[in-house]
Amino acid sequence: MIEEITIIGGFDKLGNPEPVKKAMIKKGEIFGVVGPTGSGKSSLIGDIEQLSQEDTFSKRKILVNGKTPSYEDRTNPRKKMVAQLSQNMNFLADMTVGEFLSLHAKCRGAHSKCVNAVVELANTLTGEPIKKEHDLTILSGGQSRALMVADVAIISNSPIVLIDELENAGIRKHDALEALAGHGKIVMVVTHDPVLALMTDKRIVMKNGGMQSVVGTTEKEKALSQKLNKIDGLMLSLRDQVRNGEVIDDIELKNLEL
Amino acid sequence: MKMVIVAGTPGSGKTAVLIHALQNINEIGLKSAVVKIDCLYTDDDRKFAKINIPTKVGLSMDMCPDHYAIYNLEEMINWADENQAELLVIETAGLCHRCAPFTENSLGVCVIDATSGPNTPLKVGPFLSTADIAVITKGDMISQAEREIFRERILEVNPNCKIIEANGLSGQGCAELADEFMKSQEVSLDQEKLRHSAPLAVCTLCVGETKVNKKYHRGILRRIDGFQSYEGE
Numbered sequence: 001m002i003e004e005i006t007i008i009g010g011f012d013k014l015g016n017p018e019p020v021k022k023a024m025i026k027k028g029e030i031f032g033v034v035g036p037t038g039s040g041k042s043s044l045i046g047d048i049e050q051l052s053q054e055d056t057f058s059k060r061k062i063l064v065n066g067k068t069p070s071y072e073d074r075t076n077p078r079k080k081m082v083a084q085l086s087q088n089m090n091f092l093a094d095m096t097v098g099e100f101l102s103l104h105a106k107c108r109g110a111h112s113k114c115v116n117a118v119v120e121l122a123n124t125l126t127g128e129p130i131k132k133e134h135d136l137t138i139l140s141g142g143q144s145r146a147l148m149v150a151d152v153a154i155i156s157n158s159p160i161v162l163i164d165e166l167e168n169a170g171i172r173k174h175d176a177l178e179a180l181a182g183h184g185k186i187v188m189v190v191t192h193d194p195v196l197a198l199m200t201d202k203r204i205v206m207k208n209g210g211m212q213s214v215v216g217t218t219e220k221e222k223a224l225s226q227k228l229n230k231i232d233g234l235m236l237s238l239r240d241q242v243r244n245g246e247v248i249d250d251i252e253l254k255n256l257e258l
Numbered sequence: 259m260k261m262v263i264v265a266g267t268p269g270s271g272k273t274a275v276l277i278h279a280l281q282n283i284n285e286i287g288l289k290s291a292v293v294k295i296d297c298l299y300t301d302d303d304r305k306f307a308k309i310n311i312p313t314k315v316g317l318s319m320d321m322c323p324d325h326y327a328i329y330n331l332e333e334m335i336n337w338a339d340e341n342q343a344e345l346l347v348i349e350t351a352g353l354c355h356r357c358a359p360f361t362e363n364s365l366g367v368c369v370i371d372a373t374s375g376p377n378t379p380l381k382v383g384p385f386l387s388t389a390d391i392a393v394i395t396k397g398d399m400i401s402q403a404e405r406e407i408f409r410e411r412i413l414e415v416n417p418n419c420k421i422i423e424a425n426g427l428s429g430q431g432c433a434e435l436a437d438e439f440m441k442s443q444e445v446s447l448d449q450e451k452l453r454h455s456a457p458l459a460v461c462t463l464c465v466g467e468t469k470v471n472k473k474y475h476r477g478i479l480r481r482i483d484g485f486q487s488y489e490g491e
Contacts (some may be wrong), residue, residue: 036450046398049402050423050430052430055428055429055430055431055432055433056425056430057428071434075421075422075423080406083402084402085402086401086402087397088399088400088401090375090400091401091404092375092376092400092404093375093404094375094376094377094409095376100403100407103376103407103410104403104406104407106408107407107409107410108406108409110326148401148403150401151403152402155403155457156402156403
């Protein structure tokens with residue numbers, strides 16, 4: 001069982017020691033990773049995915065339950081503790097959705113029945129339906145993203161879940177985060193989106209490739225997050241209307257209680 | 259002397275991964291030497307020179323680069339001896355997917371690029387299936403799911419190899435590779451045999467025929483329907 005992971009700070013892009021020397025994330029916690037583009041958010045997520053042992057640019061070290069993970073734990077997909085939804089959404093595999101998911105289920109030691117569940121879940125997250133017979137390489141950005149979210153949620157059912165920018169591909173991000181987070185997992189979300197950032201328990205602030213500080217989400221922020229959710233809901237419905245070729249007459253603001 | 263033979267498709271990151279691994283070997287204090295085999299051109303020797311490792315370049319020109327590497331093993335070992343090296347690393351050109359220049363007691367390392375698609379492990383043949391170590395590079399450019407499928411495909415072709423996921427830019431994974439170099443056994447050339455036979459290469463094209471029409475060709479020839487025969491006197 002994974003109770004906690006510890007990130008031991010390394011060095012930023014300029015070779016200076018990171019201000020945050022140690023960060024601990026416990027089971028059931030959702031951590032955000034925020035910062036400008038190029039500040040090292042994806043690298044931090046990458047370090048955790050690989051359970052780095054001072055062997056990446058940052059020289060960070062990742063401990064699981066306070067101990068160095070074994071080589072086998074770090075590399076064997078059947079034992080893998082980490083599921084990652086990365087920003088790399090270009091499928092290179094020349095095969096159908098069904099073949100791809102079956103192969104991945106086999107790699108992870110998951111049951112082949114998972115395949116249908118993944119496609120079903122993916123179709124709740126995106127507007128354009130995905131079929132098992134579709135070629136992977138022709139999927140749109142939103143479809144690929146939805147499929148990867150569902151794949152991570154169902155096939156790569158690992159105790160640590162890393163999510164790199166959920167907001168970019170026009171999928172229902174709240175539903176997606178809910179599907180991914182699951183019960184009792186350790187979750188890290190890289191985001192530029194205040195709606196997602198304020199949904200987390202704490203957030204790591206990145207700058208110049210280094211962890212600058214860890215900010216706890218305040219009660220006030222949690223309340224604000226509820227309001228932001230409503231605004232987001234409004235934006236989503238407007239987006240659907242525009243997508244469907246409708247003309248917008250007015251925006252209903254009084255429900256937002258701002 | 260320990261001998262490591264590194265094969266892999268062009269551009270897969272053999273040199274980048276080796277530079278990091280050999281820096282680790284330098285830090286441990288073991289003396290290494292590198293022979294880089296290529297066909298027509300290479301400037302990789304300058305990259306190895308930068309980390310103070312004696313480097314020799316072999317250009318095979320008209321000869322098959324893998325045959326050339328095998329044929330020159332004795333010279334390479336003698337040269338490494340002259341440089342007081344305890345570890346000889348031979349980086350091959352690795353082109354046609356048919357040869358595997360690994361010898362029985364050397365450490366056979368295959369470097370393979372994850373962005374080349376999940377069917378690549380099925381295509382590359384003996385330099386993967388007879389390798390001790392498969393190093394997967396550029397894994398950071400594809401999704402985790404595709405990376406895991408790629409890995410599974412490698413194990414289908416070579417269930418006994420050790421897989422190391424490495425990053426030629428950051429050096430991630432290269433310390434593990436250096437560890438395997440250190441564990442490899444001593445070789446003595448008299449006892450060494452290839453793990454996999456080199457392919458047939460005895461047709462008129464091998465000796466310079468340039469006409470393409472079938473009637474001009476002699477030797478051991480294989481037709482597209484799979485029929486193979488000897489044509490000639």
